[in-house]
Amino acid sequence: MTEGIGAALVGLGVAFDVVGCLGLLRLPDVYSRMQAATKCVALGTLLIVAGAVLTAGSPAVLAKGALCLIFLVLTSPTGSHALARAAHRSGTPLWEGSVLDRLAEDGEEGR
Amino acid sequence: MVNHWRTAVVALGLWLLLTWPLDPHTGRLDGTAVAAGLAVAVLVAGTRRPAPAVALGRWLEPRRYFWALVFIGVFLWQVLLANLDVAYRILHPRLPIRPGIVKIRTALESTTARTLLANAITLTPGTLTVELVDGGWLYVHWLNVRSTDPVEAGTRIAASFERILGRIFE
Numbered sequence: 001m002t003e004g005i006g007a008a009l010v011g012l013g014v015a016f017d018v019v020g021c022l023g024l025l026r027l028p029d030v031y032s033r034m035q036a037a038t039k040c041v042a043l044g045t046l047l048i049v050a051g052a053v054l055t056a057g058s059p060a061v062l063a064k065g066a067l068c069l070i071f072l073v074l075t076s077p078t079g080s081h082a083l084a085r086a087a088h089r090s091g092t093p094l095w096e097g098s099v100l101d102r103l104a105e106d107g108e109e110g111r
Numbered sequence: 112m113v114n115h116w117r118t119a120v121v122a123l124g125l126w127l128l129l130t131w132p133l134d135p136h137t138g139r140l141d142g143t144a145v146a147a148g149l150a151v152a153v154l155v156a157g158t159r160r161p162a163p164a165v166a167l168g169r170w171l172e173p174r175r176y177f178w179a180l181v182f183i184g185v186f187l188w189q190v191l192l193a194n195l196d197v198a199y200r201i202l203h204p205r206l207p208i209r210p211g212i213v214k215i216r217t218a219l220e221s222t223t224a225r226t227l228l229a230n231a232i233t234l235t236p237g238t239l240t241v242e243l244v245d246g247g248w249l250y251v252h253w254l255n256v257r258s259t260d261p262v263e264a265g266t267r268i269a270a271s272f273e274r275i276l277g278r279i280f281e
Contacts, residue, residue, distance in 0.1 A: 016194060023201040031239065031252045032210050036201060039236035043194045060131035067128055077233035077240075084241045084252060088212075099211035100259055103242055103250040106214070 006054035013047030016040045029095035030087050038080035045072060119156035123148055169280075178278040185271060189235050197236035197254065211256040215265035217247045217273055224280035231272045238268050 023036025046069055053065035094101055126148035132141035169175065200208055219225050225247070229240040232251060242250040251268055258264045 016198070019198045019201055023197070026201055026206060027208070029210070031212075031241070032208065032254055035236060035239055035252070035254050036197065038239075039190075039234060040194060040197065040201075042234060043190055043236075058135065060133075060135070063128040063131060067125065073234065074230070077230040081229065081233050081240050084239055088241055094212070095210060097208075097210070099209050099256045101212045102214040102259075103212045106250075 002054050002057060006051040009047050009051030009054065011051075013044040013049075013051060015044070016047065017044035020044060028097065030092050031084055031094060034080050034084050038076055042072060042076045115156045115159075118159060119152045122152040122155050126152060175279050178275055182272070182275045182279060185275060186231055186234075189231075189271065193236040193238075200254065208254050209256045210252065210254050211259070212241060212250055212252050213256060213259055213264045213268075214261050215249050215251060215268055216261055217249060217265070217269060219247065219273060219277060219281065221280045224276045227280075228269060228272055228276055231276075232268060 017040065020036050020040030023040060024033050027033045027036055049065045049068050049072075053062050088103060127145070130144050130148065132144035132148075133139075134141070200206065217225060217228055219228060225243065229243055229249060232238050232249070233240045237254040239252040240249055241252050244250075249269075251264075253264070253268070256264075257267060
């Protein structure tokens with residue numbers, strides 16, 4: 001039973017990862033792509049690890065899995081924020097269909 | 112000194128969780144692994160810049176832990192909902208997106224709370240914190256801009272997290 005739930009979670013995680021990769025291909029600019037790449041993939045990985053922990057069912061794996069998730073949740077958004085910020089500061093344009101860019105209007109801080 | 116010890120204890124704890132030196136069958140503890148972890152933890156704590164002091168009183172209030180649990184629940188639920196929304200937009204043949212960078216303001220004062228808010232916004236699909244400046248202003252890339260007004264955008268993007276983070280950290 002738990003193995004079935006674990007396998008289902010892994011399958012769902014892979015599905016989100018696939019959608020994230022599709023978004024990387026389909027979305028128009030670096031910022032939108034970062035959205036798909038970091039978040040669908042973060043949730044996908046989270047689900048895969050949760051499924052693996054359920055399938056293995058030992059406290060050692062639970063501890064490792066929980067630590068992996070904590071580090072993933074702390075580092076993944078920090079990394080994508082740093083990338084997006086660097087892209088904007090180095091002048092990478094938004095897609096031409098974008099509605100507005102308040103950051104460019106206000107001027108970059110620290111320049 | 113206290114801060115050095117705290118770093119050592121946290122490092123050793125992480126090490127023990129990752130290596131799990133307790134044999135599940137015999138129940139014996141692998142002394143070598145523990146000793147190695149202890150040596151590295153002391154070395155790391157000794158060479159590292161001391162961690163900033165924390166207000167201990169806040170750590171002892173149980174209600175803050177209760178709100179931390181609420182935050183994890185709300186956060187996971189938002190991540191799931193928003194992931195489904197982004198997946199729909201990516202898979203839709205016409206790619207229905209309206210991207211843009213909006214500006215919002217947070218009332219949170221503590222840097223930890225602001226960091227967590229920016230991280231929570233970034234992990235929620237559809238919104239990505241691009242820049243954080245003094246005064247609590249956040250510039251957020253939004254995959255589907257629904258409002259360009261700082262107050263309304265802030266309500267839609269951050270309000271659910273902000274209220275709970277305030278109860279945990281302030």
